[in-house]
Amino acid sequence: MTQRRIAELAGVSQTTVSLVLNNRVNATGRIAKETRDRVMEVIRATTYVADPAARRLAGGENQILGVFTYEAAFPHETVDFYTPLLTGIESAAETMGCDLLMFTSAPVVNGRRQIFHQNNRLAFADGCILLGLEMDTEDLRRLVVGGYSFVAIGRRSTPGVPYVGVDYVSSTKELVRRALQLGHRRFFYLERDSRGESVLDRRAGFREGVAGFRNAQHTFYTVSGKGLSEAWKAIIAFGPTVLFLESEDHSAALLKLAAEAGYSVPGDLSIIVLGDPPRSGTTDIDFTRLSAPREDLGAGAVKLLTKIIASKERIPDSELRVLLNCRFVPGSTLAAPKNERAAQ
C-alpha cells in the first residue's frame, strides 16, 4: 500500500496524498477541505502508513533516536547502571513520540563496542544518545566533525560534545565540607582505576573541599586490579577517620575488611561512597553516599537531543552542556570521629 495506490482510490495525485498526510497548507500546495476529507477517508479505510525509509530518504525526520552503549545494556552486571538511564530515556522518548534504535550490532573489540563500522545504521536515526562510563575521545571527535546530532550522558571534556552530566564537583565538595564540620581531619580517598571525566570531577571536588584546611590531612590511593586487601593495608597505615570511595563496587568488600579488622563503621571509621550501590536494597548497610539522578539524566538527554535535532541554527554552548545536581543520601556510615564524640 503506497501513496500512489491511495491516490488512485481517492482519484487524486500522489502529491495530493502527501500534502494531506503532512498537513501542508503553504501557499504552494493547498487542498480543499472536501478533497482532504476524501483522502483521509481512504487512508483510514486502508490503514495505510507511510514507509519510514522512503520518508527518511526524501529528507524528512523519522522520529527515531539512536542509543549507543559501549557495553551490552541489559545483562545483570550492568543492569543497575543502564536500566535507570534507559527508563528515563524510554519515558521521555514515549512522550516525544520517538522510537529508539539500539545499536546492538556494533562489533566488540577489547570488550567495548565500536560505533563506527561497516554498515552502521547511525544514519537511520535523527540523532543518537551515547552511554558509558568512559567514551572513546576519537569517536566523539568524529561525531562532532561529522556534524552528527548526538548527546553524551556524563560530562565530556572533548570540545563540541553536547552532554547531560552530573555535577560531581560540587556534590563531592559538599560532602567533604560535611565531614569537616563533623570534625574529620584525616581523609583517605580511594580511586578506581579510571580517568573518565566523572571520576576526575569527584577528585577535583574532593581537592576543592579539603583545600585551605591546613590541619586536615588527606591522601589518594588507586585500586589497581583486584588488590583491595592491599588498599586496606594502605588505609590502616594512613589511619584516616573517614574514607571516600570512588567506586560503589568497593563498598561492600571494604566494609567486610573493616569488620574483620575490628573496625566499626561509622564508629571507628566513616565511609562515604561517591556513587550508587550495585543493587539498592541488596546490601544491608545504607551507605552515606551520592546518588546520580539517572532517570533524569536519561530524560534530559532525550530532551536535549530532540532540541538539537529540531533547531536549525546553532545552539549556544551553554545550553549544549547540562549538569544536573546529585542527590545526597544521608545513610548511616558517616558520623563524627571518635575523639570528637568523646569531646562532646
Add this chain to the structure above:
Amino acid sequence: MTQRRIAELAGVSQTTVSLVLNNRVNATGRIAKETRDRVMEVIRATTYVADPAARRLAGGENQILGVFTYEAAFPHETVDFYTPLLTGIESAAETMGCDLLMFTSAPVVNGRRQIFHQNNRLAFADGCILLGLEMDTEDLRRLVVGGYSFVAIGRRSTPGVPYVGVDYVSSTKELVRRALQLGHRRFFYLERDSRGESVLDRRAGFREGVAGFRNAQHTFYTVSGKGLSEAWKAIIAFGPTVLFLESEDHSAALLKLAAEAGYSVPGDLSIIVLGDPPRSGTTDIDFTRLSAPREDLGAGAVKLLTKIIASKERIPDSELRVLLNCRFVPGSTLAAPKNERAAQ
C-alpha cells in the same frame, strides 16, 4: 558522502561501487580484483557507510529487528519481567549483527501501547518481536494477514502466529506429580485474574496432574482486585496441604498471611509458585517454583525471527512454534504434609 561521490573518486560508476560493496559476483556484474581494491581503498579512506534508508527503500534487508512491548520496558515495576528477555534478545541480536528498534512511540490507551498507529515505524524493521503477558488478538491477526514477519514471546493460540514460549503444561503437571508423591491430597490453586495463554497452560497442566487421582481433592480460586485476605479465608476453609500460586506477586503476601495465622511453611502448608519471584534475592524465602528461561526465550525469538526473515519459502508450522522447557527450582516451601511425616 554517497556512492556517487565514491564512484567519482575511484573513477568508476555508482553501479560498480554498489557491486563492490555488496560483494556481488554474479555473471552480471563482475568486477576485476584490481578495480575492486581501488574502490575499497576509497571507501576506507572516506569512511563511507551506505545510507540504510536508501538501502531499505531499494529492497534490501537492513538488519533491524523491531521490539514491541505492551508496557514500558524499563521501569522498576516490570524490570524483572522484561530485562532477562531483553538480555537474551540483545545478546542474540549482537551475534546476528542486528540492531534493535524499540517501538516506544506507540500511543498508550488503557495503559497498553497500541502497535498500529499513524506513522508507526514497523516497516523500518525487517521483522518484529512482541513482548507482553497478554497480547491483543486483533493485533496478532492483523500482523499475520499483513504478511509481516514477527515472533511473539509466549505461546499464542491465535492461528498463524509464530512464537517462542514456555511449556507450562508439562512443568506444572510435573510439579503436581511431585506433590502427589510426597503425599499431598488437598490442592488449592490460586489463579491470577487473567486468561492469557500462559496461565491457561498452567491450569491445564494442573488439571492433568490431578486427573485420575480420585482421592485427591482440589479447588480453584481467582484473586480479583486486591482481595488477597479474602483468598486466604477461602484457603483456610478448604484446608489444603499444598498451595499452587499462579502469580509470583502473591507469594510474599500469602506467606505473611500464613505466618500471621500461625501456619508454618512448609510445615503446615506447602507453597508452590508457578513463576519467578519479583526480585531474585530480595525475598528471604526461597520458594519452590517454576522459573521460565527468559534469556533463552529472548534469544530464541531472535533466532526464529531471523530465520523467518531469511527464508523465502514458507516454514512449516512445527518450526514456527517453539516451546522451551521450564526450569524447576527445588526451593524450600515444598515438603510432605504433616500426617505423612507423622506416618514416616
Add this chain to the structure above:
DNA sequence: TACCGTCGCTAATGCGTATTATCGGATGGT
C-alpha cells in the same frame, strides 16, 4: 573473415516519499 562467448563495466530504472515548479480555471479590478 565472420561469429560467438566471456569479461568488465556502465546506463537506466525503480523503490516510496517530499518538495518545487507549474498549470488551468475562477475571480476581481480597471
Add this chain to the structure above:
DNA sequence: ACCATCCGATAATACGCATTAGCGACGGTA
C-alpha cells in the same frame, strides 16, 4: 475586454541505493 491574483491540484524531480539489461572489447573457433 484585459490583466493580475488567487485557488486547487498536478507533473516533475530528487533522495541514495540495488538491480537489470546491455555495451564494447577481446580472444577463440569455424
